[in-house]
Amino acid sequence: MNNFDYQKAATVSDVVGKSTFVAGGTNLIDLLKYNLTNAATLIDINTIGEHHDILEIEDGVRLGALATNADTAYHPIIEQRYPLLSRAILAGASAQIRNMATNGGNLLQRTRCYYFYDPHAPCNKRLPGSGCSAINGYNRNMAILGTSENCIAVFPSDMSIALSALDAIINIKSEDGERSVDFADFHRLPGDTPPIDNNLKPGEFITSIDLPLKGFAKNYSYLKLRDRASYAFALVSVATGLELDGDTIRDVRITLGGVSHKPWRVKDAEHYLIGKKADRENFSAAADIILQGAVGFAHNTFKIKLAKKAIVRNCMMALDPSTQLPGAQPSA
Template identity: 75%
Template sequence: MNNFAYSRAHTVTDAIQQINSHGHSQFIAGGTNVVDLLKYFITSADALVDINPIEEHHSIEEMEDGGVRIGALVTNADTAYHLLIEQRYPLLTKAILAGASPQIRNMATNGGNLLQRTRCYYFYDANAPCNKREPGSGCSAIDGYNRIMAILGTSEQCIAVFPSDMCVALAALDAQINISGPYADHTIPLVDFHRLPGDTPHLDNNLQPGEIITSIDLPAQGFSRNYSYLKLRDRNSYAFALVSVATGLELEGDVIREARIALGGVAHKPWRVPEAEDFLRGKTASRENFGAAADIILQGATGFMHNNFKIELAKRAIIRNGMMALHPETQLPGAQPSL
């Protein structure tokens, strides 16, 4: 690990001033990803600015419009088990608890979850060409072992996937990301926060230099009656998704009045296709209609030899998760879904 300076910030203004006073610096909160990247020489920093002392971003509060604001410094565990989240946004609780391990969830913050880097094998191998780590060096995954890689939104520069579970649920919930910076505060929809690789795979998101995530806003509609999060992976714990699906439905009888579907493990960002949700609106909640929506979502999906199976896996996951959302009680521990 390279040498770096360390300081603490007690306000957002202080944090922004400190991060902009060093040539190459990073914020640190839980450190569950940043520290690993520094230890393995994947990234470097001249200075780390600890933002944990910023007290106002450690809370979860109901807003006047009926939504909920989640502080960027609240841990993943405290978010998942918070009464407001469990009762009104159970989809988010399930997604968070599907990720990492209890120890990591106890440390990792919501802001850090949004900013985590890919877990591509080649990104973490400092000896392998990787355009995300070193622009212009090449993408080892395209012709290499690419079983976990993307099938949607790829480019000739990068086929890595974004690893978050939490963000897949946030995409389905239409979350908004609140950001402060040296010039102005602003808000970005979660679906627009992360970037596709294009010709700039080293840019993971649209956060600008010197900016800091302060909170996440959830709208009042939480799909608390009909929801499901399905994560398909190689082992049942502490593994990243091959494919994950977050589904929220508003039903009137067996007719879908509102639908949200977001995929994880398939692209450089949580993948959501509004046209598929529009298709489902007014339709009967059935395997056939979920299958047709899956075809819309997966248009243009392309495999890379070792991950061709993910296209069919994703379709089956969308259908299965749609049916699971009709009966959320089947997702309780020990319950068997009747699909």
């Protein structure tokens, strides 16, 4: 871990155009310890007076980038109008980390691929052109969708899976002004540039995240399948929101986590379901569409079958969110 200067910022203008800033530090400190990020100056943005709040706006709700994950998950507006987001956040990390981690930082966290953190292992994310150790190595937790010959790492965020399903918008500020990015366009697949995780430009700063009016508060579910219930990243996760007219699907959102370098959402599958009966058969057909092109590696081929079962189960759970209580069973 290299030595660095430490500064505190008073306004967003103090940090735009700068290279490295810290809020909760729940991922950044790890990156510093493993020399994956080397900052000459670390700027503390917690002291910025704005962007800590969660506010109702004309077209929905605005989440401050500096609001913590815990404050967001337990906020009455989020619990009541966007329970899918609240459930997803609470499925991530531990209570202590959620108390520190910020909304903006959650979007920017890097993969937890063990080869990325191992300085002795070739890794194209860490050292472009060196190779991807995971492809022929131990790859149980790695991606099955959107992979490339350069990288099969997965994006670890739970919060982002729900934000993808909700069609959130990310607001960004830089020295050149402000811009907004659809959530679907923010994170990137590895392709030929695995070190680049997202489309945030150097010197830009996430100020807030906007949620649209539609929150799927009546029919929703977040399912996270992992090796242990406490503080583990997803093997497969699914965020589902449904809008129903009787047993007919009027609108639907389905996003997968733990399977790709970005939240994985296939709108063709959602379009297929609109107007159809909300049942296992149709959810299974939609799952097949979502998983088209999925490719397993030596140790993670099981994820393809697991993901299909997770999609169907989660969609059925969304028909009756009370099935998400401990010990409850999915709707028949």
